[in-house]
Amino acid sequence: MTGKSGIRVSVTDLTVKETGVEKSNYTKVTCSASCSFGDDQYVWYKNGQRLQGKTTASILVSGKASYSCAVSGYEALRSPAVCIPNEQCWVVTYSFSNTCVLMGSSLDIHCTYLHPVNHRIKTTVWFAKEKHSSVRKDLCEDRKCISQTEYLGNKENNCTLRLKHITEGHSGEYGFRFTTAEGRTEEGLPGITISVTALQVLMTSETVVEGERVTLSCSTTCSLSNNPTFIWYKNGQLLSSNHTTRDNKLQLNSVSSEDSGNYSCAVGGHDESLFFTAVFLNVRYKPKSVTVSISASGDMGEGDTVTLTCSSDANPPVHNYTWYMKTGAESLVRGTGESISFNVTSDTSGLYYCQAQNEVGSQTSTEVAVQLMKQDSVGVTVILPMIITILLILVVLLILGFMYLRKKNAKLSAGTRAMNINTQSDPGLLYATVAKRTADPTQGAATRDQDDVQDASVQIKRPKTQTTPEEDSVTYASVQFRRRSAATRWAFLHTTTNLTAFQFN
Incomplete structure (x- = not known):
């Protein structure tokens, strides 16, 4: 195949082939592939065991055995085993002799086995011997396997086993054996060793x-x-x-x-x-973001109590706070601890800052001002709110009084309008002038404020255009006097059908 960068990649399988017979019963075998590996070295295995000193693509072998090969550095990708010479042999070959497996993962153990062609396979068994134990435990018999184990092989030459959800208990030695119908049993020992981490x-x-x-x-x-x-x-x-x-x-x-x-x-x-x-990484650092907060804002009066608090971000936490008051070019220590409180006087007024310290280092805050307010300013501050409160109360009272008078005048105006409408619309209204007679002129002043008529004559004046039915009669009369006014007073006589008004002189 060809990648995006233009590099052509070939994929191949390794095979062992018998390429010739040499003198003295030596046979030449070659580890071949469909593509060339260049000058890479090879690793050879005889009956599953590594042959030392054999690193070329072709080697000479003698005797009856099974052989397999791999490219150096890729030992886990071993070729299938082949019997040399090409005669009858019994062999089990694993793709690796030992491996390290991550806990919780799965592992496929690739395996092949060979037997003479005139033998038929009856049973296949995978077994395990736990670490630090000599007791064997069968994992799979044919395709019947215990939990977390699966047999992927067959009864020809594939004996691959899969282990699932590996735990620490999977550490140990594993092996494969097979039995033929003719009664021959072959075990692939030594097997493979699995370590779990x-x-x-x-x-x-x-x-x-x-x-x-x-x-x-x-x-x-x-x-x-x-x-x-x-x-x-x-x-x-x-x-x-x-x-x-x-x-x-x-x-x-x-x-x-x-x-x-x-x-x-x-x-x-x-x-x-x-x-x-997980492992916790603890990064320690000196105090940072050191700030001072003040309990009272703005200027303060003589004797007021103020509290200053120092806060910071530090690891490990701050173990020492120191407070300073700045006077000119000097800084005087005024206390320790996360917070300090004091009464405001001319001696305690000034610029304050704190220093936070832990095991790593220290850091100071910015300065804050504690300012004593002048006495005149104190008086204004106290009196001004009182004056504003009194003025607000007076304004509210004036508004309520104005609304009350306006409501009362509205009622009086409504009554007067109703009376005028009734008298003007009534055609039977009679006008009479009542003249008060006083026996003695000197008594006029004495009786001017009296409400009753002692001596009066009533003259009824009807408009010529009005006619009064003879059957009308007076049912009640109402006389109203306006005191301390002119001598004229009005009296109203109400009849069943009209209203008669009298004017008193």
Whole structure:
């Protein structure tokens, strides 16, 4: 196949072929492929065991045995075994002799077996011998397997086994055996050894100071095969690619407080949920963001109490706070502790700041002013709110009084309008002038304010155009006097049909 960059890649399988017979019963065998590997070295296996010193593509062998080969550096990709010479042989071949497996993952153990063609396979069995134990346990008989185990082979020459959800208990030696109908049993011993590992994060130092460098390693108890790629997580989230990683290491240069957190690792190509117990990286730093808060805002009067509080961000926490008051070019210590309280006087007025200190270092805050208010300003501040309150009350009272008078005048105006309308619309209204007679002129002043008529004559004046029915009679009369006015008073006589008005002189 051809990649995007134009590089052509060929994929091949290795095979062992008998290429000739040499003198003295030696046979030449060749590890061949459909494409050339150049000058790469080869690894040879006889009856499943590695042959030392055999690194070329072709070798000379003698005797009856099975042979397989692999390219150096890719031993896990071993070729199927072949019987040499091409006669009857009994052999079981595994794709590897030992391997390291990540806990929680799955593993396929590739396996082939050979037997004479005149034998028929009756049973196939995979067995395991746990680590530090000599007791064998059958895992699969034909296709009947225990939990988390699956047989992928057949009764011809494939004996591949799959292990699922590997735990630490899977560590040990595994082997395959087969039995023919003719009664021959062959075991592939020695088998393969499986080691199970978890992932553990190791650090050069679990506690570092801000600005230092720290290296984290994703450690295993055995060497994983196939050059694994390690993936790093912080607080369960995948780390961005701008971090420096090499092999199984994560390099953090000039760490800051933002680098604090729980770190874990995983292996690429496996389930990403297979990251294990995280390790906490604790980055220590001196106090930062040191600020002072004041309990009273603005200017304060003589004797008022003020409280100053110092706060900061630090790891480890601040263990010492010191307060200073600045007087000119000097700074005087005014107390210790996270907060201080004092009464405001001319002696305590000034600029204050605090210094926060922990095991890493110290940092000071910016200055805040505690200012004593002048006495005149105090009087104005106290009296002015009182004056404003009194003025507001007076305004409210004036508004209420105005609304009351307006409502009362509205009622009086409504009554007068009603009376005028009735008298003007009534055609039977009679006008009479009542003249008050006083026996003695000197008594006029004495009786001017009296409301009753002592001596009066009533003259009824009807308009000529009006006619009064003879059957009308007076049912009641109402006389109203306006005191301290002119001598004229009015009296109103109401009849059943009209209104008669009298004017008193």
